Amino acid sequence: MVTTWPPNFPIFQEGVVQFAKDIELMSGGRLKVKVYAGGQLVPPLQAFEAVSQGTVQMGHGAAYYWAGKVPAAQFMSAVPFGMTAKGVNAWFYSGGGLELWRELYKPFNVVPFPAGNSGVQMGGWFNKKIESVEDLKGLKMRIPGLGGKVLAKAGGTPILLAGGEIYTALERGTIDATEWVGPFHDNRLGLYRAAKYYYYPGWHEPGTALELIVNGKAWAQLPEDLQKIVEVAARSINQWTLSKFEALNIKALRELKEEHHVKVLAFPPSVLKELKRLTQVALDEEAAKDASFKKVYEAYKQFQADHAAWNAISDDAYSKALQ
Amino acid sequence: MVTTWPPNFPIFQEGVVQFAKDIELMSGGRLKVKVYAGGQLVPPLQAFEAVSQGTVQMGHGAAYYWAGKVPAAQFMSAVPFGMTAKGVNAWFYSGGGLELWRELYKPFNVVPFPAGNSGVQMGGWFNKKIESVEDLKGLKMRIPGLGGKVLAKAGGTPILLAGGEIYTALERGTIDATEWVGPFHDNRLGLYRAAKYYYYPGWHEPGTALELIVNGKAWAQLPEDLQKIVEVAARSINQWTLSKFEALNIKALRELKEEHHVKVLAFPPSVLKELKRLTQVALDEEAAKDASFKKVYEAYKQFQADHAAWNAISDDAYSKALQ
Numbered sequence: 001m002v003t004t005w006p007p008n009f010p011i012f013q014e015g016v017v018q019f020a021k022d023i024e025l026m027s028g029g030r031l032k033v034k035v036y037a038g039g040q041l042v043p044p045l046q047a048f049e050a051v052s053q054g055t056v057q058m059g060h061g062a063a064y065y066w067a068g069k070v071p072a073a074q075f076m077s078a079v080p081f082g083m084t085a086k087g088v089n090a091w092f093y094s095g096g097g098l099e100l101w102r103e104l105y106k107p108f109n110v111v112p113f114p115a116g117n118s119g120v121q122m123g124g125w126f127n128k129k130i131e132s133v134e135d136l137k138g139l140k141m142r143i144p145g146l147g148g149k150v151l152a153k154a155g156g157t158p159i160l161l162a163g164g165e166i167y168t169a170l171e172r173g174t175i176d177a178t179e180w181v182g183p184f185h186d187n188r189l190g191l192y193r194a195a196k197y198y199y200y201p202g203w204h205e206p207g208t209a210l211e212l213i214v215n216g217k218a219w220a221q222l223p224e225d226l227q228k229i230v231e232v233a234a235r236s237i238n239q240w241t242l243s244k245f246e247a248l249n250i251k252a253l254r255e256l257k258e259e260h261h262v263k264v265l266a267f268p269p270s271v272l273k274e275l276k277r278l279t280q281v282a283l284d285e286e287a288a289k290d291a292s293f294k295k296v297y298e299a300y301k302q303f304q305a306d307h308a309a310w311n312a313i314s315d316d317a318y319s320k321a322l323q
Numbered sequence: 324m325v326t327t328w329p330p331n332f333p334i335f336q337e338g339v340v341q342f343a344k345d346i347e348l349m350s351g352g353r354l355k356v357k358v359y360a361g362g363q364l365v366p367p368l369q370a371f372e373a374v375s376q377g378t379v380q381m382g383h384g385a386a387y388y389w390a391g392k393v394p395a396a397q398f399m400s401a402v403p404f405g406m407t408a409k410g411v412n413a414w415f416y417s418g419g420g421l422e423l424w425r426e427l428y429k430p431f432n433v434v435p436f437p438a439g440n441s442g443v444q445m446g447g448w449f450n451k452k453i454e455s456v457e458d459l460k461g462l463k464m465r466i467p468g469l470g471g472k473v474l475a476k477a478g479g480t481p482i483l484l485a486g487g488e489i490y491t492a493l494e495r496g497t498i499d500a501t502e503w504v505g506p507f508h509d510n511r512l513g514l515y516r517a518a519k520y521y522y523y524p525g526w527h528e529p530g531t532a533l534e535l536i537v538n539g540k541a542w543a544q545l546p547e548d549l550q551k552i553v554e555v556a557a558r559s560i561n562q563w564t565l566s567k568f569e570a571l572n573i574k575a576l577r578e579l580k581e582e583h584h585v586k587v588l589a590f591p592p593s594v595l596k597e598l599k600r601l602t603q604v605a606l607d608e609e610a611a612k613d614a615s616f617k618k619v620y621e622a623y624k625q626f627q628a629d630h631a632a633w634n635a636i637s638d639d640a641y642s643k644a645l646q
Contacts, residue, residue, distance in 0.1 A: 022512060024549040026349060081645060084638060086442075086569060088411065094570030119409075183633070201641040228348040229552075232548060235559040240416060247417030249637070250629045264636060266336035272644040306573045308645070310506070313587060314443035314572070315407060316642050318524035322404060322594040322631070 002051070004044040006163070007037035010188070011244050012210070015116055019212075019237045026229050031222075033058065048213060052108040057218035060115060063101075063211050064145050069108070071286060072296040076101045076112065076210050078121075079300070080146050080279040084115040084207035085242050086315070087307040092209070093235075095303045100296050101258035116210030116241035118296040119249070121202030122186060123267055124179035125170065125195035130267060142166055142178035142223045146282060147204025152276040159210035163189070170194040179204065182245065183252035192260045199265050203275055210241065294313045324375070327367040329486070330360035333511070334535070334567050336441055339383045340372035342535075342560045346410055349552045354545075356381065358405035371536060375431040380541040381436060386424075386534050387468050393432070394609060395619040399424045399435065400532050401444075401471050402623070403602040407530035408440040408565050409638070410630040416533070416558075418626045422621050436557040439533030439564035442572070444525030445509060447502030448493065448518035453590060456597045465489055465501035469605060470527025484577040486512070493517040502527065505568065506575035515583045522588050526598055533564065 001020065005013040013035075036056075047059040048066045057153035063076035075082070076097070083091065091097035092114045099258030101112050124143070128135065137155035148158030159175050169175045171194040178195070179202065180186045192198070212234045219227065256262040267275075287294040324343065328336040336358075343356035359379075361367030370382040371389045372636065386399035398405070399420070404413065414420035416438045424435050447466070460478035471481030492498045492516040501518070502525065503509045515521070535557045542550065544592050579585040590598075610617040 022555050025548055026555060028548045084631070084641065086565070089562065089572070090566045090569035093566040095573075104526050120641045122636075182637075200636040201644055202637075203641070203644055206641050225348055225351045232345050232349060232556055232559045235562050236555045239558050239562040243411070243413045243416040244635070246413035246630070248414070250418075250626075250633045253633050254629065254638075266636070266640060267644075269644075276644070287405060287439070290568065301493060303573075306577065307569070310573045310576050311642070313445075313523040313589070314505075314525075315638070317589060318407065318443045318526070318640070319634070319639050321524055321526055321590075321592075321599070 001033050001036070001058035001060065002036045002056050003059065004047050004065055007040070009037070010185070011241060011248065012116070013037055015210075015237050015241045015244070019060075019115070019233055022233045022236065023229055026233065027226055031226050031229065044146070046144060047093045048108070048110065051213045051215050052110050054215050054217060055111075057215050059213040061211060061213070062165075062208060062255045063112070067145065070104050070292075071290045072104055072293040074146055075296045075300045076211065078145075078205040079283070080150055080204045080206075081276050082206055083299070083304050083307060084174050085119055085209075085217055086207075087112060087209050087260070087304065087311070088117065088209050089114065089238070091300070092309065096299060097303070100299060102159045103228045104296070105213070106216075106321065111214045111216055111219045113212040113214070113231065114209055114238050115212035116238055117245075118181060118208040118210070119242055119245045120182075121179065121201035121205040122182050123202050124177055125186070125191045126177040126199055127170070127173070127195050128176055128195045129197060129265075130199065130271055132268065133271055136271070139177060142169065142175050143204060145204075146279070147179070149282045150204065150278045153282060154275065167191065167194055171186065182249045183256055184245070184248040187252040187256055187260075191264045192256055196263065197265050198256065198262050199267055201296070203267070203272060225248050324356050324379035324383065325359045325361070325364050325370045325379050326382065327361050327370050327388055330363070332360070333508070334564060334571065335439070336360055338533075338560050338564045338567070341563065342383075342438070342556055345556045345559070346552055349556065350549055352462055354549050371431070371433065372551050374536045374538050375433050375646040377432075377538045377540060380538050380596070382536045384534060384536070385531060390468065393427050393615075394421040394613045395427055395616040397469055398619045398623045399427070399636065401468070401528040401530065402606070403473050403527045403529075404599050405529055405623070406627050406630060408442055408532075409530075410627065410634070411440065411530050411532050412437065412561070413630065414623070414626045419622060420626070423622060427619070428536070428614060431541075434537045434539055434542045436535040436537070436554065437532055437534045437561050438535035438557045439561055440568075441504060441528070441531040441533070442565055442568045443505075443530060444502065446522035446525050447500055448509070448514045448520055449500040449520045450493070450518050451499055452495070452520060452588075453522065453594055455591065459594070462500060463498045465492065465498050466527060468527075469602070469609075470502070472605045473527065473598055473601045476605060477598065490514065490517055506579055507568070507571040510579050510583075515579055515585045519586065520588050521579065521585045521588055524590070526590070526595060550629065
């Protein structure tokens, strides 16, 4: 099993190692999974290819890494202004999302499973205040994927940087801003030492799903009991990951505020509104280019709209009652 | 395995049956679980006792059913104005909640696992409008547990009724109001035919956790691989249940509104504020009566407060950005 994560990357790689151990133990040693972190066997972003070709039997990563190959895969990881973990999981498990995902990966001989969720990520670290849409113009920000496309539409310059390069680039002023993950991972990277302001919410990744990918032939060869073990272990690690993120983000947020005196700021509503509008434009453009993107987009949008109606009277209304 | 649910009760009993099948399949038939619905082997509310005494090895229900025996168990199912599913699960799995739960059940020789969550429930069905705190006075409402205690403090009369008796009582005017679960289960019970107004949010059960309980001796006798199978299958069914609730509630809400023209109304902020204040009073009273209630209450409160700070800049802020 190869992953897209650095060795010992907390929660992400940690969850995969846990998953592999669970499987080995549950199967009484009949199914052993040897885990390689990103780069140990194949480069991180070749995990999908390696699983597809059968070089390895399993992989773990996030679907937006394969956007070049499968544009619609992005809906299976994170979409700007898309659904949060609860909606995404309801869509995957009970709303037809997983069936669409399987369909997308089938031509590549890859079987996907939801296997983790980061929860709502943070908006990122900024060395200039964002007070209006104008402040996004010329902004050099490390932000990949669809989020980057949206920033570009707002006049900013999305920069691609690997995790290990972010801190220095931000400190030296090569970039003005960066997103990373959430309080726990951001704190660990020490980003509070390189930037003045910490913005929320993470409009670009509101509930990033992680994935387990299995080579189709290897999957078909597994007996039914081992298939069930893998499937159930994946759903279990999906739950574990989100809960771990929440618990560690809670602590890290307190540390960032109390010990590092980080200025935690909200994006102004006008900025979020414009980013939302530009997201719509960007998604429509992608849909015009790729039929399967369009198909998944329509299904996702419909589920999100229906979920929003329920959310409004459940979680959102309750949350207001708590305040 | 006995449960507290009626036979074929959707999602609840359905999840348990799924769980049992998963276990049997994953273990290659080495661990077979025979599931009995509530009343088939022991009465629903004697499930805990049956597991405790070893009459059966496993059970499934919700911890507030054992409030008479273990008052603090209520924190492990639902607390008025408590945490929603995401917070509760983070507390259980990564915030010390499960350890406290194990401690509570240890004297009874019972090992608990989180095994399902309903999400935010609905406020219930009412035959009179709730426009101010005054309207709660004299209100006869089917609402059990802590929620009922809070209603009583507001001047209402909490009534205890089993699921099967609710419809008739509401239709005949024996009660003025009732809570049940959420759109899916409420629609199925046909409550829209017996009441005028459907209120939200479900302040009394904002994220009801379901539980798997295992007899301590039976658990200790399981080999490590079968223990792991049970543990992982429970976490998997925990995830499955919430996702299923969300997906089915989405559809049912639409049906209630569009086909049955149900009037979906929000409790006025002043009513929720007063219920929240009275909840505080009720919980403080319980804490004064029972040391372990107090201990768990303190831990729960602390985690909820910390989680609220994170929620404010993650899910809540994002949710506002979406609107």
